[in-house]
Amino acid sequence: MSHFGRSGPPDITDTYSLLVLNITFRTTADDLFPLFDKYGKVVDIFIPKDRRTGDSRGFAFVRYKYADEAQKAVDRLDGRVVDGREITVQFAKYGPNAERIQKGRIIESFPRSRSRSPHRRQRDDHYRDRDYRRRSRSRSYDRYERDRYRGKDRDSRRRSRSRSASPVHSKGRGRGRYDDDRRSSSRSRSVSPARRSPTPQKSPSLRKASPPRGESADRRSRDGRSPSPRSVSPRGQPADRRSRDGRSLSPRNGSAMGGLQVLEVFHREDGLLIHGARLLETWRLMNYLTDGIGMPRDLA
């Protein structure tokens, strides 16, 4: 919403957009207008709001009709203290639809697909990010996180405040109500890297679910009917894990162990221990019923 009663994005043609950063969360378009209007014809002022709470996100877009006036505003107002905060005024670089703009003018439609990975997400995903993941640690922290690798300066800045950005401490002060959103969305991304420790350890509970040692693996798998690892999970890491288990395995029972490994991966990657255990039992039951192998005492 603009300051001028319009709704929705106003005519972005022939206007020059300034991005005004660091304004107070209480600063409104009405506060900004007199300041900026001093330097030219302000066509529109837009302060992005948090969609849920309606709070200001702490920055604004001021649209000028003429480029030279916009430039003058940048010169005069950049660094100026407004409401006790030193604001930053610069020409906007990206339009409402992610167009690349220069000096407030749109010059390009999809800049991000230009020099980045081809599957760079686009606007729909941007919206999803914003609504569900944003404003957790601090309002607009990690929106577009993965779309913003472009600038080194951005990276360093992000690092420097990563202490407060750590998802683990949702810390008492504020924004607790968004923790659920944050967790649910960040889990899918962050769990597997976190689990990927240099020395992966099986959880004891899963060990418990493993078949007894006395019964050799090759017997269990001799029919070759053991579940295909690849059909269950793409992430099997057969070789090293096999040796780490300390079990000597022939190529044939390797596939059987593959089944076991996949179950473990399930457990480790997704935390589905109970599922893994059940799958394991099912798998053993199947072997028992078809070949008479396996230990029924375990199933009783």
Add this chain to the structure above:
DNA sequence: GTTGAGCGTT
């Protein structure tokens, strides 16, 4: 009641 890097509304 808080917050603080950033680029966009119906």
